[in-house]
Amino acid sequence: MPHDKNPIEQSPEVAEFWQAARERRLLLKRCGDCGERHFYPRPYCPFCGSARTSWEQSSGRGTIYAFSRPRKLPQPLAMAVIELQEGVRLTSVIVEAELDRLAIGQEVEVYWRMGEPAPELAFTTIEAQEARGYATRAIAEAAGVGG
Known part of the structure; x- marks a missing residue:
């Protein structure tokens, strides 16, 4: 499957990650329900399934x-x-x-x-x-x- 768009445009859920990357900063996600951090960026917590995730500077x-x-x-x-x-x-x-x-x-x-x-x-x-x-x-x- 060809990639017609660059990764920054493919998913609004990770646009903030890619913007930080362009600034040479690494962001992680943290779950607002279970408190676990995770990487790679995604909208749902892989530990508890919550959609209450937010960005955190690494x-x-x-x-x-x-x-x-x-x-x-x-x-x-x-x-x-x-x-x-x-x-x-x-x-x-x-x-x-x-x-x-x-x-x-x-x-x-x-x-x-x-x-x-x-x-x-x-x-x-x-x-x-x-x-x-x-x-x-x-x-x-x-x-x-x-x-």
């Missing part, structure tokens, strides 16, 4: 619960189950990190891959993110930019 941080590293892909990545700090587990990919050094329990954070028709939810390791920040600051300092 920290975007979590740990690797499980992962697999396919070796013959066009770009390096690891498929993973991430357990967010909020307790929700979700399936995603880990990118832009030292994949040979991944470990169960390792801390990760959201790393949105911006593209069309919609951003792609991915994760990277905290170590890799800190290294990128250090490199960016060093380059700026060497160029005489910033404080």
Whole structure:
């Protein structure tokens, strides 16, 4: 079945999720009846069936619960189950990190891959993110930019 519309336009129930994704924010749903958080976004709670769900900002941080590293892909990545700090587990990919050094329990954070028709939810390791920040600051300092 071809996708004539982008994901943002397909379902009004998830439009807020995709808008937040474009702003590099991760939203979860929380049930107003049973209090459980869940992901992927949907209008009904998968735990109790309630339609009283609302959006909640995620920290975007979590740990690797499980992962697999396919070796013959066009770009390096690891498929993973991430357990967010909020307790929700979700399936995603880990990118832009030292994949040979991944470990169960390792801390990760959201790393949105911006593209069309919609951003792609991915994760990277905290170590890799800190290294990128250090490199960016060093380059700026060497160029005489910033404080």
